[in-house]
Amino acid sequence: MTVNHLVRGSNPRAGATSKNNPKYHINHTHITIQFFMNFINNLISQEGYNYQFDTHACEACGGHCCTGETGYIWAKYAEIEKMAAFVHLSVEDFATMYLRKVKHRYSLTEKMIGEENYACIFFDESIKRCTIYPVRPLQCRTFPFWEQFKHDEEEVKKECPGIV
Numbered sequence: 001m002t003v004n005h006l007v008r009g010s011n012p013r014a015g016a017t018s019k020n021n022p023k024y025h026i027n028h029t030h031i032t033i034q035f036f037m038n039f040i041n042n043l044i045s046q047e048g049y050n051y052q053f054d055t056h057a058c059e060a061c062g063g064h065c066c067t068g069e070t071g072y073i074w075a076k077y078a079e080i081e082k083m084a085a086f087v088h089l090s091v092e093d094f095a096t097m098y099l100r101k102v103k104h105r106y107s108l109t110e111k112m113i114g115e116e117n118y119a120c121i122f123f124d125e126s127i128k129r130c131t132i133y134p135v136r137p138l139q140c141r142t143f144p145f146w147e148q149f150k151h152d153e154e155e156v157k158k159e160c161p162g163i164v
Contacts, residue, residue, distance in 0.1 A: 043164065046145040051153050053144055057162030064160060065143050066123040066130060073108040073120050075099070075137040080106065082135040098122075108137070 042055040075083070084094035098121050099106045110118040113125060120140075122132045130136055144163060149156035157163045 049145055049150055051144075051156065051163050053160070054162045054164050057160070061161050062128045063119070063123055063125075063130075065140070067113065067117060067119040069116070070110055070118045072102060072105075073110070073137060074139050075106050075108060077106075079135070079137045083132055083137075086132055086135045 043052040044055060045052045080094065080099065081091055083098075084091045087094065089097070095106070098109055100109050109121045111121055111123075113119045119125065120130070122130055122136075124131050130140070144156050144160045146156075149159075153163070
């Protein structure tokens with residue numbers, strides 16, 4: 001993958017490079033050192049948040065975002081369909097086994113893993129990873145950039161060791 005591909009989305013294999021297609025001309029002065037540092041370090045940032053998230057921290061974390069106090073792991077119907085397909089179940093069977101209805105919404109169930117310590121039903125304690133990671137719900141995909149943490153960097157640092 002080339003820098004041109006990363007920055008502009010051009011596909012050099014398809015012949016849409018800056019050399020032969022003026023539509024994809026790259027002005028390299030717009031590429032900042034910060035862009036490269038973030039790319040190399042796997043840092044993710046979100047507009048409006050004063051912190052960044054280092055994706056490498058997940059490997060050593062042990063699942064802080066998947067464990068802790070009991071709560072809700074919200075999932076919408078389209079997400080439920082994807083999760084069900086991923087684990088080779090019908091939506092109905094998936095719902096029976098892994099969902100709880102809370103008023104008009106659905107939440108993934110949790111399992112108790114210690115005294116006052118719970119985990120998402122899809123968190124594997126032996127490998128400290130989510131077993132449905134590619135199809136995890138939006139709530140999980142957007143962590144740690146949740147509205148409740150937007151102006152409370154200290155609180156999100158308690159929850160996630162990947163905050164920088």
